[in-house]
Structure formats: C-alpha cells, structure tokens
Amino acid sequence: MFQAARDGSSGRRLRPANGFGFKRLWVALHVDAQGAERMSLDLLALARALIERPSITPDDAGCQALIAEQLAPAGFAAEPMRFGPVDNLWLRRGGRKPVLVFAGHTDVVPPGPEEQWNEPPFAATVRDGLLIGRGAADMKGSLAAMIKAAERFASSYPDAAGSIALLVTSDEEGAADDGTLKVMERLAARGELFDYCVVGEPSSSERLGDTVRIGRRGSLTGFLTVRGVQGHVAYPLAAENPMHAFARFVAAITREPMDRGNAHFPPTTFQMVNVHSDAGAPNVVPGELKCRFNFRYSTEWTAASLAERVERELERLGIDHEIRWRIAGEPFLTAPGRLTDAVTAAISEETGLTPELSTSGGTSDGRYIAPYGIDVVELGPLNATIHKVNEEVAIDDLVRLERMYFRIAERLLLP
Numbered sequence: 449m450f451q452a453a454r455d456g457s458s459g460r461r462l463r464p465a466n467g468f469g470f471k472r473l474w475v476a477l478h479v480d481a482q483g484a485e486r487m488s489l490d491l492l493a494l495a496r497a498l499i500e501r502p503s504i505t506p507d508d509a510g511c512q513a514l515i516a517e518q519l520a521p522a523g524f525a526a527e528p529m530r531f532g533p534v535d536n537l538w539l540r541r542g543g544r545k546p547v548l549v550f551a552g553h554t555d556v557v558p559p560g561p562e563e564q565w566n567e568p569p570f571a572a573t574v575r576d577g578l579l580i581g582r583g584a585a586d587m588k589g590s591l592a593a594m595i596k597a598a599e600r601f602a603s604s605y606p607d608a609a610g611s612i613a614l615l616v617t618s619d620e621e622g623a624a625d626d627g628t629l630k631v632m633e634r635l636a637a638r639g640e641l642f643d644y645c646v647v648g649e650p651s652s653s654e655r656l657g658d659t660v661r662i663g664r665r666g667s668l669t670g671f672l673t674v675r676g677v678q679g680h681v682a683y684p685l686a687a688e689n690p691m692h693a694f695a696r697f698v699a700a701i702t703r704e705p706m707d708r709g710n711a712h713f714p715p716t717t718f719q720m721v722n723v724h725s726d727a728g729a730p731n732v733v734p735g736e737l738k739c740r741f742n743f744r745y746s747t748e749w750t751a752a753s754l755a756e757r758v759e760r761e762l763e764r765l766g767i768d769h770e771i772r773w774r775i776a777g778e779p780f781l782t783a784p785g786r787l788t789d790a791v792t793a794a795i796s797e798e799t800g801l802t803p804e805l806s807t808s809g810g811t812s813d814g815r816y817i818a819p820y821g822i823d824v825v826e827l828g829p830l831n832a833t834i835h836k837v838n839e840e841v842a843i844d845d846l847v848r849l850e851r852m853y854f855r856i857a858e859r860l861l862l863p
C-alpha cells in the first residue's frame with residue numbers, strides 16, 4: 449500500500465472514494481474568507497516543508513533556518529541559540545510590551561515501522577482534507593499556524609501596543625536538557641522575559657479547541673534500593689527478605705490517596721513501574737531489591753514534600769534502603785485571567801465551543817516557562833494520532849488554528 453501510494457500505480461489511496469481529493473481541497477481553500485485564501489495555501493506549504501525535513505529528536509534538520517527565513521520579511525530578528533547538540537531559535541520583532549510568545553518544537557519522535565505507514569512518514573502527503581506525516585499534529589502543523597499568525601499580525605498591526613516573539617526548540621521529545629530550559633535561563637539572565645505564552649502542543653481531544661491546557665501535573669520518579677540479608681530459604685530467620693519489606697512499603701504508600709486533588713488538578717497518583725530482585729537460584733533469599741516508581745502530582749505537593757513523605761514512610765517501617773530522585777517537572781497552573789480569557793474567546797469565536805481548561809496529560813515545555821511567573825497555556829490540534837503511525841491533522845483545523853492564534857494576539861496586544 450505504501451509502495452502503491454508512492455508510485456501512484458494504484459489510484460485507490462490517491463483518489464479517495466468520496467471524491468474529496470487534492471483538487472477539491474485546493475478549491476475549498478481557495479474560496480475561503482477574503483484575504484485568507486493565499487494565507488491558507490502558504491500555511492499548508494509551510495507545514496509540508498517542515499514535515500519534509502526529517503527532524504528526529506534532537507535533530508532540527510534545517511526547520512529553524514526555514515522558520516527564520518519565513519519570518520524575516522515581517523521584521524522578525526532571528527537569534528539561533530545552540531546548546532550542546534541542540535538547535536534553538538528565538539525570534540523577536542521590536543521590544544514593545546506586553547510580549548506574547550508562541551512556543552513550539554521542530555523535533556519529532558521516530559516514525560516507527562515504516563511499512564505500517566500508509567504514506568511515507570516524511571512525504572507530507574495531502575489527501576482527503578488531511579495532512580499526513582510524522583509531526584503533522586505534534587507539532588509542525590501548529591508551529592506553521594503560529595508562524596503564519598505572527599506574520600499576519602505583524603503586517604496587520606505594525607504599530608501594535610505589544611509584540612509577538614517565538615521560542616522554537618528541537619529538544620522537546622527527547623531529554624529536553626538543552627532546549628527551552630536553557631533558552632529561558634538565557635532570556636532571564638538578559639532580563640528579556642515575556643508576559644504570555646501559548647504552546648502549540650496538540651491539546652484538543654475530540655474537536656479542535658475543545659480543550660486548553662492551563663497547567664500540568666508534576667512528575668517525580670523514585671529509584672529505590674531495599675537492602676536485606678541474603679540467605680537460605682530454609683533458614684529464613686538468618687535472612688532478611690527485601691521483597692517482604694518492599695511489599696510493606698507499597699501497602700503503606702497506597703493505603704490512602706495522596707490527596708483528593710483540588711479545583712484544577714486530579715488527585716495525585718503513585719505507580720510502581722519496575723521491580724527487580726533475584727538471587728538466581730530457587731533456594732536463595734535475595735539480599736537486595738531495586739524498584740522504580742513515579743508520582744504524577746497536583747499542586748498540593750512539591751517534589752521535595754513528596755520525597756520527604758516517602759522517606760518518612762521508609763524510616764517508619766524500618767526499611768534499610770537507598771533512594772534517589774529525578775524530577776521531570778514541578779506542577780504548574782496558569783490561573784484564570786487575561787490569557788485564559790483571550791484563548792477562550794478566540795476559540796469560541798472560531799468554533800462556537802467553550803473549551804475545557806484542563807491540567808491532564810503528560811509534561812510539556814510549559815514546565816520550563818511557568819516557573820518564571822509567566823502565564824502559559826497549550827492550544828493545538830487533535831492529539832488522537834500523535835506519536836503513532838499515520839499521524840495526521842485536518843488541514844481545515846490548521847487554518848482555524850492560525851485564526852485562533854491571530855485572535856489571541858489581537859486580544860492581548862492591541863489596546
């Protein structure tokens with residue numbers, strides 16, 4: 449099927465049954481609202497050009513150079529910031545306050561088994577009103593929409609009270625050590641922090657704009673070693689079984705909910721993700737157990753208070769142990785205010801929906817921006833196909849997303 453689509457020998461995939469093929473799509477965009485017509489085509493071309501660059505994390509594969517080139521005529525000054533192996537890009541147009549930042553990433557996760565794709569993952573195929581390829585939804589489509597919205601805002605309101613900037617990284621899907629985190633440190637050191645941030649992560653679940661993320665739970669991983677005393681299973685009094693101690697620990701920590709959540713967050717969860725203890729013989733009690741667990745936590749906790757809670761429990765149970773911690777990000781919340789109002793209004797005007805303001809889902813680069821006291825939300829396309837084979841986004845959704853981003857800028861940056 450993949451091969452047929454590529455060489456065009458089978459018309460089936462290229463000419464969909466409902467007849468809504470490439471030509472019809474072209475016309476559909478052509479009869480779009482006045483002035484938006486050329487824009488829409490440019491938006492699609494830009495999204496396709498980004499997908500065609502196979503920027504598997506943390507490789508940028510030339511995406512940021514393309515973005516800088518695209519925004520230069522609109523007066524955006526591009527500042528590449530390379531940290532370690534990672535390309536980042538900071539784009540500004542003037543220094544008027546307030547500053548709204550559109551933030552996104554050019555890196556994508558690997559395509560996975562290519563034979564499972566109906567179209568080549570980096571061909572940016574347009575079919576049936578859809579744009580298909582790795583990164584279409586996460587998040588080259590919304591990145592293109594943010595770029596076009598920034599460009600259109602600059603040309604529509606050259607003397608606006610506030611200004612737009614863009615923060616682009618190629619290290620979001622990977623370790624994320626040399627991406628947004630470092631860019632923020634540099635901007636903070638220069639006194640160049642901003643006021644509002646919209647991250648283009650795919651926040652929508654059923655329909656475009658049905659969900660906006662206004663925060664994220666924290667993520668904390670514990671690496672625990674329980675020490676026992678190795679011995680013969682027939683002489684347990686002379687041994688100390690670390691698996692039994694481990695069982696007491698899990699029972700104690702899961703006996704009651706960590707919290708009940710709060711107005712914006714679901715309850716904190718604890719999940720064991722890995723356990724290992726084995727002396728390699730059926731008649732030996734192992735001397736050690738290693739395990740790993742993760743908390744997804746609400747603003748009722750910090751990483752420090754959770755770690756203290758766990759360590760207190762281990763002490764109370766008298767468990768001989770060693771523990772180390774890794775924080776993926778503290779929880780953050782953007783309280784309802786100017787930014788959430790602007791985003792909600794832009795979505796309602798464009799779709800008629802009132803979005804749910806949610807804090808669910810995994811972590812995102814918002815975790816590196818929010819700690820500076822900046823209001824951050826995430827608004828992007830449907831997330832149904834992200835990180836999967838045959839990732840896709842509706843082209844019409846990208847067109848509407850561009851308008852939403854533009855409306856958000858209007859509400860925040862015009863007097």
Ligand SMILES: [Zn+2]
Nearest residue numbers: 586587620649
């Ligand atoms: Zn993403």
